[in-house]
Amino acid sequence: MHFPFEYVILGYILIWGMFFLKPCMKPLFIPAAHLKEKPTDESKLGFGRIFTDYMLVVEYEEGKGWYDPKIMPYGPIELSPAAMVLHYAQEVFEGLKAYRTADDHIQLFRPIENIRRMNRSCDRLCIPQLDEDNFMEWMTELITIEKDWVPHAPAASLYIRPFIFATDPYVGVKPSHTYKFIIILSPVGNYYPEGVKPVSIYVEHEFTRASKGGTGYTKCGGNYAASIKSQVKAGQLGYTQVLWLDGAERKYIEEVGTMNVFFKIGDEIVTPEKGDSILGGITRMSVLELLRHWGYTANERQLSVAELEKAAKAGKLVEAFGSGTAAVISPIGLLDFGDMKVTINNGEIGSVTQKLYDTLTDIQWGRISDPFGWIKRIV
Numbered sequence: 001m002h003f004p005f006e007y008v009i010l011g012y013i014l015i016w017g018m019f020f021l022k023p024c025m026k027p028l029f030i031p032a033a034h035l036k037e038k039p040t041d042e043s044k045l046g047f048g049r050i051f052t053d054y055m056l057v058v059e060y061e062e063g064k065g066w067y068d069p070k071i072m073p074y075g076p077i078e079l080s081p082a083a084m085v086l087h088y089a090q091e092v093f094e095g096l097k098a099y100r101t102a103d104d105h106i107q108l109f110r111p112i113e114n115i116r117r118m119n120r121s122c123d124r125l126c127i128p129q130l131d132e133d134n135f136m137e138w139m140t141e142l143i144t145i146e147k148d149w150v151p152h153a154p155a156a157s158l159y160i161r162p163f164i165f166a167t168d169p170y171v172g173v174k175p176s177h178t179y180k181f182i183i184i185l186s187p188v189g190n191y192y193p194e195g196v197k198p199v200s201i202y203v204e205h206e207f208t209r210a211s212k213g214g215t216g217y218t219k220c221g222g223n224y225a226a227s228i229k230s231q232v233k234a235g236q237l238g239y240t241q242v243l244w245l246d247g248a249e250r251k252y253i254e255e256v257g258t259m260n261v262f263f264k265i266g267d268e269i270v271t272p273e274k275g276d277s278i279l280g281g282i283t284r285m286s287v288l289e290l291l292r293h294w295g296y297t298a299n300e301r302q303l304s305v306a307e308l309e310k311a312a313k314a315g316k317l318v319e320a321f322g323s324g325t326a327a328v329i330s331p332i333g334l335l336d337f338g339d340m341k342v343t344i345n346n347g348e349i350g351s352v353t354q355k356l357y358d359t360l361t362d363i364q365w366g367r368i369s370d371p372f373g374w375i376k377r378i379v
């Protein structure tokens, strides 16, 4: 059998062509000269203060796409002072956790939802999206390398922070042509070192965080920059967080701090319906699925301050809580409406709130089986 030389060349081109069409995007591993000491006292981890040995860095250039993925030592990055992100905040991020199970597996909770949400944020901010498979593979590879950093202490975890920002050195408002995608990892402690405690919240009538047509439904840095003043005000007034109202009329409930919010009014559990101005939390989505699975009436609908005040006066506001990856479930014990203060469930965690907290954390840490297919085991 004789193959003409041209066939050999053609085959060669075809194979390399396939290779470049779905480029081999395995990150280059650059080992660190020294590894850090891991924290010995996991009860003192706090949140987001300690970072692991490695980070993932991927570059983007218009016309070239995402390229050059690297897992490299965690450290400062070089950036032009004119980098567009520093001036116009073209940036998006995500937040999720890796959990260590009792039998030493490492697992993630619904990571595909974070990947898809990041791409939706990218779309709104005119940032190029990432291939879902590449994102998942890069993230799992980084966590696999850093698996010893996933804490062992109860309710402690490894916080995962993916983010993308504009790097063109250019002063002028337009989409950047170049970006960096980075994932950093931070071991974080138990959010409730003294047990789950209800927080006090005031209803923010002055500042708003989002409005129709805006970026409230995305995780972009600018949203959070704009919320800090209100957060500071809450602290000065002696509250933990603020309850955000809609940007147009200050009439409808939106979110609480950086969490979605739920109220149990009589037998109905209500959370504001998603829209431009509400972040579609993955915890929110999971809470709704769990509640409906258990047979509760859980509705996503418009909820006004007036309705909530009325329910409170009638003694029908029986539970309230925030939901988000960091705290999972954060019960609300006191709501200050400005014209009235309401103590919910005697300032104690309600039974549905407790059941949600227990079930979600049991699934996340692998203490109970996961009938929903939410867990992705990576080690």
Ligand SMILES: *Cc1c(COP(=O)(O)O)cnc(C)c1O
Pocket: 095, 219, 255, 257, 258, 259, 260, 279, 280, 281, 282, 283, 284, 323, 324, 325, 326
């Ligand atoms: C991240 C976030 C949430 C919660 O989302 P999860 O996916 O549950 O962590 C809610 N509201 C805001 C404003 C957020 O940034």
